[in-house]
Amino acid sequence: MGIKEQPLDAEALGGLEALSAAVLAMSGHLEVREVLRRITASARSLLGARYAALGVPDDHGGFAQFVVDGVTDEEWKAIGPLPRQHGVLATMLHEVTPTRLDDVRQAPAFEGWPEAHPDMKDFLGMPILDGEEILGAIFLANKEGGFTDHDERLLRILAAHASIALANARLYERSRELTLAGERARIAHDLHDAVSQKLFSLRLTAKAAATLLDRDPERARAELAEVARLAAEAADELRTVVVELRPAALDEDGLVATLASQVQVLDRAHSATVAFDSDGGVRTLPPAQEAAVLRIAQEALHNALRHAEARRVEVTLRGTPTRGAVLRIADNGRGFDPDAVREAGRHLGLVSMRDRAQTAGGRLTLTSAPGRGTVIELEVPGA
CATH class of the missing domain: 3.30.565.10 (Histidine kinase-like ATPase, C-terminal domain)
Structure with missing residues (x-):
């Protein structure tokens, strides 16, 4: 006898469709900053929260990157510098379990926020894990009716996919760094082959002109003209190298x-x-x-x-x-x-x-x- 499949209820089906859309939205990008932004926006949209943020820690007690959604550019500028790893944020970045609070302001670790910071109450935080390593954490706040067990399960799944998307983005950026290093090596090789050889020829030609100056002024003038030509070519090569080494804006x-x-x-x-x-x-x-x-x-x-x-x-x-x-x-x-x-x-x-x-x-x-x-x-x- 086969196993009878149970139909999904409307809430479960809607959650799966929303989760699928969120995963697709954040998986189609390769730049780390854009992936972080997509994860944050997807999490807020998926759970219907008013505010969302994603923090990636650095090694000095602060954040290497901190992305927000639901806050305007003007509001974000008014809030001030990036937060430090303290209070509830510190808890989230050092524990591998989620944090769900009815009122974040009543949490023992709560230390307040800047004057321009929006007022937040209900809170759900989920670490983004790569094995036991915490890559970052998603913070959500202010959902009408508060966050539920269902919300927590959805965010846990999203965070698992976010870990993959973020790891892929980091690998992509690393490959770009290696490509850039290869290009710089190519430029250095070109510099050696082109400019160095011209400068060597220039030096030899200048020496020849110096020895001919007294006994054959006409040939000396010809050699000096060649010196000028070689110097101009070397200058062109150097200018081009400088352009290629300059970071693109x-x-x-x-x-x-x-x-x-x-x-x-x-x-x-x-x-x-x-x-x-x-x-x-x-x-x-x-x-x-x-x-x-x-x-x-x-x-x-x-x-x-x-x-x-x-x-x-x-x-x-x-x-x-x-x-x-x-x-x-x-x-x-x-x-x-x-x-x-x-x-x-x-x-x-x-x-x-x-x-x-x-x-x-x-x-x-x-x-x-x-x-x-x-x-x-x-x-x-x-x-």
Whole structure:
């Protein structure tokens, strides 16, 4: 005889649907800050609380990160500095069990709050655990009717998924750090190969000019002209390295302004003309996509200016009807045969560009031929 399934009541079904929506909302992002924000908003929405917060502790008695939901930016600024790990918060960050209170103000550990802090009563706190390690804690307050056993069970499940989402986000950011370290190593290698060799040639040429100055002034002048040329090339290389090492201001300025600024600097640093154009229809993309677009643009510009001997490079960025963006970089350089490059085992950064495009959910196409320049186009979807 089979086991008869018991139908879910309306409350249980509604809770599962809400929990599923909350898990999906916080699992579709890779940036740690955005994951924390999604967890906090999802927890507040799931349980119908007026206020929510999520704290990640540091090693000095404070919070490395503290995210709130249900509080306006103006209210948050008025509250003041981030809280320290004391009172009820300290309890939550050092115990692996949840805390549910009818009135947080009556708790023995309660120490009050700043004057601009909203008044809170009923409280539910849930640690986010990775095994026995406490990654952080979710704080909820002020639910009409108070928090129930059912609420606590839902939040416990959400916190378990939050642990996975947060761990994935941290791994992603770590991989980005390693990628950045690799790029810096590449730049250092380029610096050694290009600038160091030019400076070495410059020194030898200057010595030759010095020995020729008295007995052959005409040849000495020619050598000094070569010194000037080598010095100019070395200066161009150094300027480019400085640009590549400078942190991109995506968070502060956005993709369009950051890309325009870098193109402007490259235009000044190189004898080639580097131009940028945007239609003004590019919407804000998710951080991971904006970073991918910028890095691919940098790699393509690097190839055009250093390897293709281009005299003109045109960079365009356009918005799409699906709220995505299309990046196009075209140069009039010497071009190459993509098939021959692959067969020869050379990459010109194409592998890393394609990997970045794939990670961002985008599509990269490349068109090139000897003597006909190169066009690289990247399309990324909207949020």
